[in-house]
Amino acid sequence: QVQLVESGGGLVQAGGSLRLSCAASGRTFRNLAMGWFRQAPGKEREFVAAISWRGTNTHYLDSVKGRFTISRDNAKNTVYLQMNDLKPEDTAVYYCAATGRFSITSGRSDYDYWGQGTQVTVSA
DSSP states (O other): OEEEEEEOOEEEETTOOEEEEEEEEESOGGGOEEEEEEEOTTSOOEEEEEEOTTSOOEEEOGGGTTTEEEEEETTTTEEEEEEOSOOGGGOEEEEEEEEOOSSOOOOGGGOOEEOOOEEEEEEO
């Protein structure tokens, strides 16, 4: 089992920045590929970013490329999502997820463990 706890969400003006953190406990963190997803009101949960267990491979939703950066610190069992130049359309609940798959994936059903989510609100 893996427990994931997100933090760092909040209210920010358009153009601002936030850094989300996801602390993991339980199963060996460094063996897990990690991802961030988000869900806006009335919409499906969508993939945002993923990182391999070594941190050498990353993948992003097209609309966040160049603005968001996913990273991880295996010594701290933590994955991060640095979000810059935020836009109102980035407003959503952001979820951290973990998968035991060897390669990174954007498929929601490929992830085995999920956090409770943290709210990000971007005002115009």
